[in-house]
Amino acid sequence: MEEDEDTYCRFGTPLEPLEEDEVPSKKPIAIEDQIVTDANGKRRFHGAFTGGFSAGFWNTVGSLEGWKPQSFKSSRGEKAEAMKQRAVDFMDEEDLGEFGIAPQRVQTTDDFKQQDGPGTSADQSRKRKLQQTAGPIPGIPVLHQLLQPAKENIAIRLLKKMGWKEGQGVGARQTRREKKSAAQRNARERYVMKMYGCDMGPMQQESKKGDEEDDDESDISDEEITFAPDDFEPFVCSIKTNTFGLGYQGLSRDPVLKKQQHINLFGNAFEVMGKDNKKLSIRGQAFGVGALEEEDEDIYARDDMTRYDFSLDNSGKSKTQSKEKKKAERGVLDGFETAQSISMYTKKVFTITLPANFKPRNWAVRKSRFEPIDENRVASLRKQDEHKVKGLGRHDLDPDQRGQILGEASSSSASTSKNDKVEPEPQQTKKKTYLERINEKYKSKETPSSSKFLEKLASNFDNFTKGEVLNEDKPASQLEVETRKENEKVLSEAKNITKGLDKTPGVFKPFASNEAKQERYEKFVEQNLKNDEEITKFLATIQPLSMNDWDREMEKKEFIQARNIYRPLRGIMSDRFVSEATVIAEREVAKPVEKTEKKIKxxxxxxxxxxxxxxxxxxxxxxxxxxxxxxxxxxxxxxxxxxxxxxxxxxxxxxxxxxxxxxxxxxxxxxxxxxxxxxxxxxxxxxxxxxxxxxxxxxxxxxxxxxxxWDRVTEPKSVSSEVSKVPTAQRKTSDKNKTELEKKVEEMKSKHPSEKKDLFKAIFDTDSEEDDEDKSDAKQEEEKKEVDAAKIIGVEAHKDIFASVKQSAAEINVLRNTSPPRGIFANLFTRKPAAEPPSEESTQVGKAAGDAETSKTPPKEKTSDENESKVSTRITFKPRSERERSLDRENLYGPQLPSNLHPAPVPSSSEMPLEQQKSNDGKLDEKLLKLLKKSKKEKKIIEQWVEKPSERAERKKKKKDKDKDKKKKSKKHKKEKKRHKDK
Amino acid sequence: MTALVLKKTIDCNQGAVRAVRYNVDGSYCLTCGSDKKIKLWNPNNGLILKTYGGHADEVTDAAGSCDSCHIVSSSIDKSIIYWDVSTGQPLRRLRVHAGGVNCVRFNEDSSIAVSGSKDNTIMCWDIRTRKLEPIQVMKDAKDCITSLIVTNYKIIAASLDGAIRHYDIRAGELSCDKIGEPVTYIAQTSDEQCIVAACLDGVVRLIDNDSGDLLSEYTGHQAEDYHIECGILSNDSQIVSGSMEGCAVIWDLIEGKEISRLNIGQGVVHSLTTHPTGPEMILAKRRDIYIFGLQSNDNDLTE
Structure with a gap:
């Protein structure tokens, strides 16, 4: 882009780029909204219906300071200069501009000005002079008026110098007739111009006059006398200054004032009318055409027939008539003439001299390609194309010869015998080529090996220039012997030089400096060993005994590296390129495979x-x-x-x-x-x-x-937010503490359903076991129910714990910490030794109960304040020694547990047997369900039930609150009933 | 059932025909041209009814509304245009897709237009409002959406990632059937039980909607790399697919055997549309469309 901008010129001002979102307004700016500004960018017209004119500097007078009077200048010291004030001094820049009042522009001087007619330039100059007069008497000096310098155009002056006189035309002198016809032609031209062209300006009248004069003298026919041609100004279209139609001059005041007979609206066209002087009707659009009237058919183009010629030639009428008669006699068509001299038309024949060997051929007769060609032609063609068959002599050397030329070792006998066979040709021709000449020149020097080749080349070259006979005195056989000798010499030399080259042809020699090493390397490469041990073994066989172990190791490394780097090219390439055949073969193999394995699942x-x-x-x-x-x-x-x-x-x-x-x-x-x-x-x-x-x-x-x-069961009762939280809590627990089962589930996710049997078993086993137990142990059932109830109560009591995932945490804490409770817990647990899980046969149940109890601990502090306050107060009133003891304990076991347990980290499942955990999960579920059920049934009791288990745990010691116990019992009863119903 | 015969050939004169579609009752058809225009035809007499111009690039798909008053069309220029049929004026131009739009469909009452694009998204447009944003965008696909079916409660989309996705609005779930082969076109049986999917490996597959099982495969045509469409002939007993070899192949739906081939000369038959009720269909090949139908009765009489 930049280059483009450099190379191209720009014209005009670029449009402002449209903004992306901008919709280009289709409406142009209304005229009333357009503002004319001047060069300074300020509004030019303003006020008074925008007709006002901005004057001065920023609409002030003159300058930045406004109008400033001329500063007073004392004439005391020096005479004040005469003040010359010109109108220009009071003008703004704009006025002097192109569109101002006094435009300053380059104008043609008087000398070169066209004379527009009387007094245009003269008047102006007079005006100038009037301005310039600075004498004591105002006005133009009289003498100036009287004496006006003859001022002529530079063109006129030049013409005059060349011998032109005014009133005479420019050009060769004419006879009278010529002059007359020229005048007529001019007149006609002018008329045509006038009617169909442009206004011609003021020179019409003059020429008219001339015409009339000519007519007067028409009879005189003197061929001898020649005249200067009429001064005929070439027609120059005057610039159109009005908006009238072409040729229309409009009404000028002069003719009306001069009381002419008619108003000449159309110049010459009205002349005829003026002559008969009868019609005084004024025609033209300027008059009499109302808005509702139809216009005249033609207003401007008033043609009259006098302007037209009705015969081809008026003057020579008799002559032409006689000519026509003659024509008619001779049978010449109208408009044609018989030729003066009869010359036959002869066609010019362009001839070329044919080359001598040109054979004409009829190209129309098509020769088939399959037709037999005549033998001569065959021969010639064969000769011509010999080099094509043979090649340029490069390829008709056998490998031995090439080898010889290149200085390779070869069985000399074979080569010589072959050379002998080939040799006779040059002998036959006995013509030495140009190349041979060169050979001979250098033969004395050091390029004998190639000379042979060149010679042979030359012999096969028919196309090279032949003909010059050189060295004829020297027999060819002798020459050959010489060359052969030299060849052998060179060959032996070359052999010495390129001794080792043929061993690893085209392979880079990394250890060329050390020959022995290189040799070893080559051997190593040849063996192409891959195994490291093999390499060391192999190298050991080659390497000299003098080398120490380190050197050997180094060399081995070097060799391996070198082999990797300087792999022969074909080795590298074989990685990259595959022959097409193999590709096709692969594809063919691949296709059927593709078809067979199309099993979509x-x-x-x-x-x-x-x-x-x-x-x-x-x-x-x-x-x-x-x-x-x-x-x-x-x-x-x-x-x-x-x-x-x-x-x-x-x-x-x-x-x-x-x-x-x-x-x-x-x-x-x-x-x-x-x-x-x-x-x-x-x-x-x-x-x-x-x-x-x-x-x-x-x-x-x-x-x-x-x-x-909820809605169904507890219709009138409001559902407490706590309860509704339960499912979410459940979700949370399941999310956060990933138990073994959950892990298993996750593992199984990606597996097929059939493989998930184990998982399902794991899920359902615990439950079924429990059920079995229920059925089998009828005795235990009651007990169990109790325990269950206890569990439920426990769970129920600590809904809030559930909500914040404390259940499992507490559970696990207990499981982990098998040592007897100490610290504040000691108080708790010592009070209820009976509640400890007693039996091994129902470990699950016992544990669950334990769970329930342990999980009770934190709320004990929180919810049952009235119970615990005693404990806490007791602690506060402990004697000092005891306090110290407690402090010691704190030191021993760390600080107290916070009142509400935070979610414990992921339980260490490894400590727990898997089955236990499973059953644990089952228990949890069960508990939750029971909790749900309970809470559905009786909402209000919940609060009391919360305290109950704790009471119950201590009951064996304290035996308090028997009314509450009753309630509990009734509750249990209810529950039992419910179960029966279910069954 | 008697074989279908070629009844009419129309030179659409709009460059390559990218897609041909029947309107809702099969009385008209729409052709989408590579010259950025859509043309509405009467396939029975081959008369052109209207041309809709306004797209900035090739039109890829079009669909007529249920009342045949509007057309919605998609184009490679990433836009979707909602046309007024009678005036031929575009009513809405929806430009949100980040890639060329491959397919567009109306829902049952034509209040929603669903479009699938090369930007891997499906967009649902509330076409009756003046909203220029989609009401929902589904970005689940991993490759271009090639084809869409909109039923009264489902949006089914086929993608080049080799999956067919069922967006069940009623159940609020997305079931993704992974086939493994890029799917170029899907059509649904009239009982809405099965989907016919044209895959890029040159197999047309019949898939159960409910279970997502592969019921049958139909082979015999050539697909190569072309986006070849398939269809189900109205009586739900035959499946038809275009082919690279200039023909349409018809299979028996149950047996999976090839019944017939409708040869229409050289060129790829890439688009086709089956009549919603009658035993007719239109094939598109290069710049022509070929209308197939049963032999008309008067012809039989004359014979």
């Missing part, structure tokens, strides 16, 4: 997708899940779309990546839920049928289900 992956509400509306479909689906992350609205948005589309960015989740259709909700909770059943079933849904959907379903349940 369609995978279906389902993910959730949220259709926009607008889309649903337009499709007339209710939004799935009532529009409660998790919305995809809303990206901040971007004003513009960039391509980069789409570049990221295919990339799995965090934002748009959704992990595909497969949930096998076989999978069902956990059994206990179905068996224990009747109302929930329906929902669970529906969930089961839509098994392919993603986890999100499941969760959503669950949420919905639970909500519905």
């Amino acid at each position: 369609i995978e279906r992956v389902k993910t959730s997708w949220k259709p926009s509400s607008q889309l649903c509306k337009r499709f007339n479909i209710a939004e799935p899940f009532g529009g409660a689906m998790l919305d995809e992350k809303k990206q901040p609205k971007k004003p513009r779309f960039s391509v980069f948005d789409y570049l990221e589309v295919s990339v799995n960015t965090k934002e748009n990546f959704v992990t595909p989740v497969i949930i096998p259709s076989k999978m069902e909700r956990p059994k206990p839920m179905v068996s224990q909770t009747q109302p929930f059943d329906i929902e669970a079933e529906t969930a089961a049928t839509t098994g392919r849904l993603s986890t999100k959907d499941l969760l959503a379903n669950e949420m919905k289900a639970s909500k519905i349940e």
